[in-house]
Amino acid sequence: MKNLNLSEDQAVYEAALAFIDAYFNDTTDAPARSVAPDETIAYFANQTFSKEGRSVDAVVQELLTDVYPHILKQDHTRAFGFIPGPASKLSWLGDVMTQAFNVHASNWINSSSASTIEENVIQWLAQQIGFTGKAGGVFVSGGSMANLTGVIAGRDKILSEDNRHLGVVYLSDQTHHSVEKALYIIGYTRKQLRFVPTNNAFQMDVHQLQTMIEQDLSNGLVPTTIIASAGTTNTGTVDPLHGIADIAASYGIWLHVDGAYGASFLLSTTQRHHLAGIERADSVSWDAHKLLFQTYSCAMIIVKDKQDLLNSFSATPEYLQDIDGGSVDFSSLGIELTRPARALKLWLTLQVLGTDEFSRRVDYGQTLAELGELTLSTMENWEIVSHAHFAIINFRYNHPNYSKEENDALNASIAKSIVDSGFAGVFTTELKSKTVVRMCSTNPATSDHDIISTLNRLNTYAQEYVAAHSA
Ligand SMILES: *Cc1c(COP(=O)(O)O)cnc(C)c1O
Numbered sequence: 001m002k003n004l005n006l007s008e009d010q011a012v013y014e015a016a017l018a019f020i021d022a023y024f025n026d027t028t029d030a031p032a033r034s035v036a037p038d039e040t041i042a043y044f045a046n047q048t049f050s051k052e053g054r055s056v057d058a059v060v061q062e063l064l065t066d067v068y069p070h071i072l073k074q075d076h077t078r079a080f081g082f083i084p085g086p087a088s089k090l091s092w093l094g095d096v097m098t099q100a101f102n103v104h105a106s107n108w109i110n111s112s113s114a115s116t117i118e119e120n121v122i123q124w125l126a127q128q129i130g131f132t133g134k135a136g137g138v139f140v141s142g143g144s145m146a147n148l149t150g151v152i153a154g155r156d157k158i159l160s161e162d163n164r165h166l167g168v169v170y171l172s173d174q175t176h177h178s179v180e181k182a183l184y185i186i187g188y189t190r191k192q193l194r195f196v197p198t199n200n201a202f203q204m205d206v207h208q209l210q211t212m213i214e215q216d217l218s219n220g221l222v223p224t225t226i227i228a229s230a231g232t233t234n235t236g237t238v239d240p241l242h243g244i245a246d247i248a249a250s251y252g253i254w255l256h257v258d259g260a261y262g263a264s265f266l267l268s269t270t271q272r273h274h275l276a277g278i279e280r281a282d283s284v285s286w287d288a289h290k291l292l293f294q295t296y297s298c299a300m301i302i303v304k305d306k307q308d309l310l311n312s313f314s315a316t317p318e319y320l321q322d323i324d325g326g327s328v329d330f331s332s333l334g335i336e337l338t339r340p341a342r343a344l345k346l347w348l349t350l351q352v353l354g355t356d357e358f359s360r361r362v363d364y365g366q367t368l369a370e371l372g373e374l375t376l377s378t379m380e381n382w383e384i385v386s387h388a389h390f391a392i393i394n395f396r397y398n399h400p401n402y403s404k405e406e407n408d409a410l411n412a413s414i415a416k417s418i419v420d421s422g423f424a425g426v427f428t429t430e431l432k433s434k435t436v437v438r439m440c441s442t443n444p445a446t447s448d449h450d451i452i453s454t455l456n457r458l459n460t461y462a463q464e465y466v467a468a469h470s471a
Pocket residue numbers: 083141142143144145147176178229231232233258259260261262287299
């Protein structure tokens with residue numbers, strides 16, 4: 001039989017070179033967000049695949065003109081929505097190269113150096129947490145997968161197959177929804193979840209946590225896992241980790257810390273102290289595609305005792321103890337078998353920038369948030385609803401003559417106006433049942449002017465809103 005004549009490589013090479021040249025020399029001032037026009041959406045929605053195919057150039061051009069420009073630009077200097085993704089070009093390089101080799105990162109047999117690097121990076125991150133000795137972990141696609149992996153390990157450690165239906169998990173009303181989703185995925189029912197209220201600083205109320213645990217114990221239930229947030233997505237606040245860890249220790253409950261966003265502040269010199277106590281967790285989620293400046297998708301689940309992951313995820317835990325000179329079979333530490341080598345791009349970024357520069361970049365986000373807070377304090381009618389915590393501020397325009405609902409509508413409207421204008425990605429969230437404007441400023445390329453001009457625009461939109469509604 002004759003080989004198929006596979007002729008695409010040369011065309012891909014040329015397209016790749018042209019792309020890199022155009023991408024790195026692009027000087028257009030892209031909006032923070034763009035939505036594709038209706039015709040474009042209709043075109044893609046109705047598109048089919050031809051029998052004879054098309055040229056690489058034509059298809060690449062379609063992506064460049066009609067797909068990539070119409071995004072919420074996560075690395076825009078005024079992208080303040082959700083948790084932005086200001087990925088470093090170094091991560092991009094590591095990603096592109098790793099994908100070029102299509103590295104299969106399930107185990108040492110497939111990728112000896114890459115597996116060793118993954119283990120080495122995990123151990124370094126574990127040290128940042130303060131885990132020692134037996135710690136381990138695995139790279140996963142994101143915080144959602146990290147949380148899922150963590151709550152499985154917690155369930156399996158505390159519950160037996162016979163009493164799974166009695167397990168109870170404690171979260172706060174600020175816990176990221178991915179945790180609740182993970183708990184339902186693995187079979188918990190709504191009746192097995194306890195939403196612990198938060199205090200005025202949006203932190204889990206430790207006293208109420210303990211009351212709920214006592215109540216559940218007296219009802220014959222089995223307190224299984226506490227989810228502490230180390231940097232909530234809404235406000236960046238950290239739950240009282242020592243207080244929660246004391247309770248977890250005294251009742252023998254698994255402590256999972258969701259640090260998907262906030263764990264990166266372990267690398268900060270000015271913010272690290274807020275994470276004191278994280279070393280007492282059993283498992284920690286940590287997103288690298290948020291504040292470690294990685295491209296999607298890149299996150300880690302790290303546990304205090306690697307054996308706990310092996311117990312949950314290894315088909316044959318006893319045989320999978322470090323084979324081949326201390327190497328690890330990552331498919332025995334988590335859910336995935338075939339995986340991209342997500343650790344390599346983070347390793348490359350850390351190797352090139354060095355840890356001091358990482359610290360500076362992480363710290364910088366908080367400095368920007370503090371500038372935002374200061375700027376708002378000089379402007380009339382603006383209330384700081386949540387102070388600058390881990391580079392996040394929440395604030396609200398309160399017109400003195402408006403009802404709460406009218407001010408809710410005003411704040412929703414001004415955020416929508418600034419997003420629709422393409423100037424900045426700024427969205428609202430709800431805190432203590434009020435609509436508030438939220439800014440997360442994690443991009444090292446964001447300037448003071450980006451912060452101040454965004455706030456000035458919001459202020460102008462607020463005044464225009466009031467003028468339009470007083471007619
Ligand atoms: C972003 C986030 C998640 C979810 O992470 P993904 O990477 O989007 O799956 C979970 N928890 C917290 C606190 C987050 O900020």
